[in-house]
Amino acid sequence: MNRIVLLGTGCPSPSHIRYGPSTLISTEKHKILIDAGSGVTQRLSEFGLAPSEIDIILITHLHSDHIVDLYQLYISGWHTGRTRPFKIVGPKGIKKFFDKTVEAYADELNLRVDWEKRPNHEGLDINIIEIDNEFIYEEMGIKITSIEVQHQPVEPAYGYQVFVDDKKITYSGDTRYSKNLEKASKNAEYLIHEVFVSLAFNEKRMTEDTLKNVKDYHSTPKDVGTLAKAANVKKLILNHFVPPVFDEETLKAEISKYYKGEIIIGKDLDEFVL
Numbered sequence: 706m707n708r709i710v711l712l713g714t715g716c717p718s719p720s721h722i723r724y725g726p727s728t729l730i731s732t733e734k735h736k737i738l739i740d741a742g743s744g745v746t747q748r749l750s751e752f753g754l755a756p757s758e759i760d761i762i763l764i765t766h767l768h769s770d771h772i773v774d775l776y777q778l779y780i781s782g783w784h785t786g787r788t789r790p791f792k793i794v795g796p797k798g799i800k801k802f803f804d805k806t807v808e809a810y811a812d813e814l815n816l817r818v819d820w821e822k823r824p825n826h827e828g829l830d831i832n833i834i835e836i837d838n839e840f841i842y843e844e845m846g847i848k849i850t851s852i853e854v855q856h857q858p859v860e861p862a863y864g865y866q867v868f869v870d871d872k873k874i875t876y877s878g879d880t881r882y883s884k885n886l887e888k889a890s891k892n893a894e895y896l897i898h899e900v901f902v903s904l905a906f907n908e909k910r911m912t913e914d915t916l917k918n919v920k921d922y923h924s925t926p927k928d929v930g931t932l933a934k935a936a937n938v939k940k941l942i943l944n945h946f947v948p949p950v951f952d953e954e955t956l957k958a959e960i961s962k963y964y965k966g967e968i969i970i971g972k973d974l975d976e977f978v979l
């Protein structure tokens with residue numbers, strides 16, 4: 706059965722209900738992961754999939770909450786029997802980031818490899834594709850394209866468009882209102898979108914600028930509702946809630962002023978059939 710599985714719907718604030726951002730698109734022949742937030746391998750285990758079974762990891766941008774568990778995916782994929790390279794697609798800079806991460810663990814990994822005598826080393830090979838202009842992948846009923854979105858000063862930042870047979874799914878990544886995403890999401894089966902809900906001012910951890918700037922590089926409920934309506938998407942799934950705890954009915958009511966289709970407040974391990 707083809708499906709979307711929300712593995713983590715949170716943000717950088719730790720939450721035992723909402724793990725870090727990560728979403729799985731699972732078909733008979735493909736296991737595509739979008740982002741590698743904190744706890745992704747634990748959620749994969751809850752879903753019943755080994756890290757070794759992931760074919761490709763699409764990274765949206767280099768904010769830590771989206772990439773913090775990449776190494777855990779890499780090493781646990783090898784432990785669970787991956788015999789092909791660990792494949793990542795992401796923005797410029799992802800190669801430097803991951804090479805440095807691997808270097809930081811190199812002494813530990815060398816000791817482990819020598820001691821554990823595992824049957825293969827091919828699973829430790831790494832294949833990283835940095836998106837230059839646009840990433841396009843097409844194979845066995847799946848098509849993926851990258852969408853440049855607006856998350857400055859973090860740039861480039863990408864969303865993704867995935868076709869499973871004739872069904873289109875779009876994924877926002879972190880972004881302000883993005884015209885590119887609106888265009889790519891036209892008549893999509895599912896739009897999975899981040900949302901900035903609200904943040905109460907707290908002088909111990911914020912300045913006035915913190916509040917303004919964090920809100921400024923995300924999408925408000927109005928932005929999300931307006932985009933979903935303009936693109937005429939069939940279903941809107943929300944994830945990456947800032948903050949991870951909020952009033953769900955208020956959020957739904959706010960978005961439904963602009964978008965009259967189905968609005969789903971995503972939860973970790975929610976599944977959607979394609």
Ligand SMILES: [Zn+2]
Binds near residue numbers: 766768856859879
């Ligand atoms: Zn971000």
